[in-house]
Amino acid sequence: MGLIVQKFGGTSVANAERIRNVARIITETYQAGNDVVAVLSAQGDTTDDLLEKAAEINPRASKREMDMLLSTGEQVSISLCAMAIEALGFPVISLTGWQVGMKTNRNYGDARITRIDKERLAAELGQRKIVLVAGFQGINRFDDVTTLGRGGSDTSAVALAAVLHADLCQIYTDVDGVYTADPRLVSDAKKLDEITYDEMLELATLGAQVLHNRSVEMAKKYKVNLEVLSSFSGNPGTKVKEVVKTMEKSHISGVAKDKNIARLALVGLSNQPGVAFQVFSLLAREKINVDIILQSIGREDTKDISFTVARSDLERAREILERHAPALGFDRIEVNDHCAKVSIVGAGMINSPGVAATMFEALYDAGININMISTSEIKVSVLVEEKDADYAVQVIHNQFFQEFERRR
Ligand code: ASP
Ligand code: MG
Numbered sequence: 001m002g003l004i005v006q007k008f009g010g011t012s013v014a015n016a017e018r019i020r021n022v023a024r025i026i027t028e029t030y031q032a033g034n035d036v037v038a039v040l041s042a043q044g045d046t047t048d049d050l051l052e053k054a055a056e057i058n059p060r061a062s063k064r065e066m067d068m069l070l071s072t073g074e075q076v077s078i079s080l081c082a083m084a085i086e087a088l089g090f091p092v093i094s095l096t097g098w099q100v101g102m103k104t105n106r107n108y109g110d111a112r113i114t115r116i117d118k119e120r121l122a123a124e125l126g127q128r129k130i131v132l133v134a135g136f137q138g139i140n141r142f143d144d145v146t147t148l149g150r151g152g153s154d155t156s157a158v159a160l161a162a163v164l165h166a167d168l169c170q171i172y173t174d175v176d177g178v179y180t181a182d183p184r185l186v187s188d189a190k191k192l193d194e195i196t197y198d199e200m201l202e203l204a205t206l207g208a209q210v211l212h213n214r215s216v217e218m219a220k221k222y223k224v225n226l227e228v229l230s231s232f233s234g235n236p237g238t239k240v241k242e243v244v245k246t247m248e249k250s251h252i253s254g255v256a257k258d259k260n261i262a263r264l265a266l267v268g269l270s271n272q273p274g275v276a277f278q279v280f281s282l283l284a285r286e287k288i289n290v291d292i293i294l295q296s297i298g299r300e301d302t303k304d305i306s307f308t309v310a311r312s313d314l315e316r317a318r319e320i321l322e323r324h325a326p327a328l329g330f331d332r333i334e335v336n337d338h339c340a341k342v343s344i345v346g347a348g349m350i351n352s353p354g355v356a357a358t359m360f361e362a363l364y365d366a367g368i369n370i371n372m373i374s375t376s377e378i379k380v381s382v383l384v385e386e387k388d389a390d391y392a393v394q395v396i397h398n399q400f401f402q403e404f405e406r407r408r
Contacts, residue, residue: 001032001033001034002034002035002166002167002168003034003035003036003037003125003164003165003166003167004029004034004035004036004037004166004167004168004169004170005036005037005038005039005157005158005160005161005164005166005168005169005170006025006026006029006036006037006038006039006157006169006170006172007038007039007040007041007135007153007154007156007157007169007170007171007172008022008038008039008040008041008172008231009041009153009171009172009173009174009231010041010042010043010044010045010046010047011044011173011174012041012172012173012174012231012232013040013041013043013044013077013080013081014043014044015043015044016080018231019077019080019081019084020084021231021232022038022040022081022084022172022231023081023084023085023087023088024088025172025231026038026081026085026130026132027085027088027090027130030090030130035125035128036130036131037121037125037131037132037133037160037164037166038081038130038131038132038133039132039133039134039135039153039156039157039160040074040077040078040081040132040133040134040135040153041073041074041077041135041136041153042073042074042076042077042136043073043076043077043080046073046076047070047073047150050069050070050072050073051070053069054066054069062108063108063109064108064144066108066109066147067108067109067111067137067144067145067146067147068144068145070136070147071096071097071134071136071137071145071147074096074134074135074136074137074153075096075134077134078094078095078096078132078133078134079094081094081132082094082132085130085132090130091127091128091129091130092129092130092131092132093124093129093130093131093132094131094132094133094134095120095121095124095131095132095133095134096133096134096137097133097134097136097137097138097139097145097146097156098138098139098143098145099120100116100118100120100121100131100133100160101115101116101117101118101119101120101121102116102133102137102138102139102156102159103115103116103117103138103139103140103141104138104139104140104146104148105140105146106140106141106142106144106146107146108140108144108146108147109146109147109149110147110148110149111138111140111146111147111148111149112148113138113148113155113156113159116159116160116163118163118164121160121164133156133160134156135152135153135154135156135157136148136152136153136156137152137156138156148214149212149214151212152212152214153212154171154211154212154214154215155212155214155215155218157169157171157215158215158216158218158219158222158224158226159218161219161222161224162218162219162221162222162224166224166225167225168225168227169219169224169225169226169227170226170227170229170237171210171211171215171226171227171228171229172229172230172231173210173228173229173230173231174230174231174232175210175230176191176229176230176233176235176237176238177191177192177210177228177229177230177235177236177237177238178191178192178195178200178203178210178211178228178238178240178254179191179192179254180192180252180253180254180255180397180401181254181255181256181393181394181397182256182257182393185390185393185394186255186393186394186397188397188401189397190401191237191238192238192253192254193236193238193239194238194239194240194241194244194245195238195239195240195244195253195254196240196241196242196243196244196253196347197216197219197220197240197241197242198220198347198378199253199254199345199346199347199378200216200226200240201213201216201217201220202256202343202345202376202378202379203253203254203256203345204216206256206257206258206341206343206345206379206381210228211226211228211240216240219240220242223242225239225240225241226239226240226241227239227240228240244347251346251348251349251352251355251400252344252345252346252348252349252355252400253345253346253347253348254344254345254346255342255343255344255345255393255396255397255400256342256343256345256393257340257341257342257343257389257390257392257393258340258341258343259311259340259386259389260310260311260312261291261308261309261310261311261339261340261341261383262308262309262310262311262313262314262335262336262337262339263306263307263308263335263336263337263339263371263372263383264306264307264308264309264314264317264318264321264333264334264335265304265305265306265333265334265335265336266279266304266305266306266321266328266330266333267304267330267331267332267333267334268302268304268330268331268332269302269303269304269305269328269329269330270301270302270329270330271298271300271301271302271303275303275305275328276295276305278324278327278328279305279321279328280293280307282320282321282324283309283317283320283321286316286317286320288309288313288316288317288320289309289310289313290307290308290309291307291308291309291341291374292307292308292341292372292373292374292381292383293305293306293307293374294306294307294372302331306334306372308339308341308372308383311337314335314337318333318335321333336371338385338386338387339371339383339384339385339386340383340384340385340386340388340389341381341382341383341384342381342382342384342389342392342393342396343379343380343381343382344359344379344380344396344400345378345379346378346379347378349377349378349379349380350377350378355380356373356375356380358399358400359380359382359396359399359400360382361399362395362396362398362399362400363382363384363392363395363396365395366391366392366395368384368385368388368391368392368395369384369385369388370382370383370384371383371384371385
């Protein structure tokens with residue numbers, strides 16, 4: 001018994017039958033003696049449909065009006081689900097972001113939560129009501145509606161769990177939990193029983209789409225007990241926490257891929273101090289995120305620097321660098337927008353030499369060429385051609401997890 005925050009994604013509330021299913025999960029949790037706060041996403045593709053509607057009317061609509069529009073999807077879900085719970089005979093109330101005091105900064109479309117005034121929530125919970133909260137939305141200091149960025153309902157749920165000191169935050173979705181690789185790609189991918197915040201954060205950032213990465217960051221910061229599970233299967237999910245029982249684990253927890261990557265190479269830069277600083281501060285000023293960076297060893301008086309950006313930033317990055325070509329002094333820019341990043345993640349690799357070598361061996365055996373490499377304490381990423389990415393995930397997964405099965 002305790003306080004449980006549950007979050008249901010768009011597919012879990014896509015139609016009347018599924019909303020009734022969610023109402024059942026919520027009320028069963030309540031009947032077991034828990035206080036329940038449930039955060040809902042917009043039904044199915046609602047948010048995408050709303051984006052299309054806006055584009056038909058004004059492709060350059062202001063961000064304020066976009067948020068006004070996009071926030072409506074979640075309001076539909078919570079009211080419908082409240083009706084389903086009323087029909088089951090339980091006390092329930094639905095609340096929008098502003099009604100629960102979800103305060104954000106003013107950054108429309110990608111707002112950050114600054115504070116949650118929890119009086120209203122506490123009062124409703126005090127009366128033993130089930131509280132349904134519209135995900136993905138808040139209110140800024142102008143009393144205007146803001147949204148938290150695509151996938152932001154996860155973050156709404158974790159933020160509520162943090163301020164309410166919830167015993168558990170359950171993220172219900174359409175898969176059974178977090179897998180060692182995308183199960184649609186790797187047939188013997190396994191569901192993880194547990195994973196650390198850091199690993200989950202890397203996986204979420206590297207392209208595994210189960211959780212919004214900001215929600216994981218927040219869960220780690222406030223030590224929120226997270227569980228990712230399916231609203232359809234009833235199976236136990238994946239627990240996300242500080243430490244996990246590493247004894248039974250493979251050195252890695254998962255393999256992820258991200259195709260939203262482009263590589264730029266500045267060839268023939270002058271081999272002077274300060275060049276890298278100039279290049280990357282230009283990009284930073286334009287808020288272009290740079291990921292993997294590689295600088296060649298200088299030959300005579302020139303060197304090359306290559307780096308990756310999100311594909312959507314490629315043209316802007318190229319344009320900025322070309323504009324500053326005279327000052328930077330390079331021969332040419334080479335771009336590759338058909339590459340992909342494949343990564344392995346695992347807290348277990350810190351103390352086990354040879355993990356990167358195992359990954360490279362799998363790629364070598366498969367004849368897949370590596371263009372760039374980057375590592376951190378708990379991940380190794382390689383840049384490969386996009387056409388090789390799926391196969392790379394499969395062979396790397398095989399190498400680690402079949403080996404693991406053999407050792408057991
Ligand atoms: N409905 C929003 C979206 O599709 C928020 C969410 O689902 O988390 O991005
Ligand atoms: Mg979503």
